[in-house]
Amino acid sequence: MQGAVLSCGEEPAPTPGAESDLSFSREAAPVHPSKRVLVLNRNWQAVGIVGVKRAFLLLFREDARVISNAKDAHALLDIAQWLELSARHPPAPEEETLATVRFPVRIPSVLILSGYDRLPMCEVHLSREGILSRDECTCQYCGQRHAESELTIDHIIPRERGGRSTWENLVTACRDCNERKANRLPHEAGMRLTRRPRRPPRVPFAAAAAREGRFEAAWREFLPVA
Numbered sequence: 001m002q003g004a005v006l007s008c009g010e011e012p013a014p015t016p017g018a019e020s021d022l023s024f025s026r027e028a029a030p031v032h033p034s035k036r037v038l039v040l041n042r043n044w045q046a047v048g049i050v051g052v053k054r055a056f057l058l059l060f061r062e063d064a065r066v067i068s069n070a071k072d073a074h075a076l077l078d079i080a081q082w083l084e085l086s087a088r089h090p091p092a093p094e095e096e097t098l099a100t101v102r103f104p105v106r107i108p109s110v111l112i113l114s115g116y117d118r119l120p121m122c123e124v125h126l127s128r129e130g131i132l133s134r135d136e137c138t139c140q141y142c143g144q145r146h147a148e149s150e151l152t153i154d155h156i157i158p159r160e161r162g163g164r165s166t167w168e169n170l171v172t173a174c175r176d177c178n179e180r181k182a183n184r185l186p187h188e189a190g191m192r193l194t195r196r197p198r199r200p201p202r203v204p205f206a207a208a209a210a211r212e213g214r215f216e217a218a219w220r221e222f223l224p225v226a
């Protein structure tokens with residue numbers, strides 16, 4: 001998986017002897033536009049999300065197997081077994097499939113890589129939820145904890161004055177503090193931050209994906225609940 005670009009943008013180090021054309025790529029047009037496939041490393045840890053085309057490339061090159069849920073147990077199927085399963089149990093009409101000359105092939109939901117055992121770390125996506133989580137739902141001016149619905153996101157340097165939406169310029173603020181500060185810098189409003197806002201540390205892919213709610217039902221057991 002040389003140059004593999006995972007969904008979080010993390011790029012694992014090249015694996016010696018790996019095929020360069022196995023790289024994951026956002027640009028690679030998926031065969032099916034909507035279906036996404038979760039990829040686990042060989043330790044069953046989620047490491048990325050790929051499109052259908054990439055998923056089948058991994059299967060055909062025997063770099064991955066399908067995790068198939070059968071009778072409450074996981075079966076690992078190689079590409080031949082997966083094709084056989086698709087032929088024996090045709091997918092439902094509403095199910096997304098890969099059209100082939102002979103028969104429609106089921107699109108797997110989760111793959112497990114055979115040789116890759118790293119756990120890439122990912123940036124946490126900048127969002128309201130991310131800011132609240134970093135600040136532990138605590139107003140960064142008065143230090144009081146509130147329910148999420150009671151909190152606002154404040155630009156330390158106001159947008160009107162060139163302040164950007166970054167981890168370093170966004171903080172959690174209660175409504176009272178946000179109103180009091182208004183479009184001023186903290187010191188102009190006689191306010192102080194309780195701590196300097198920073199970009200949160202990178203987290204394993206599964207945690208980042210879970211925080212962003214990028215779930216599909218079949219992935220649930222492989223991603224921690226947000």
Ligand SMILES: [Zn+2]
Nearest residue numbers: 139142174177
């Ligand atoms: Zn406050």
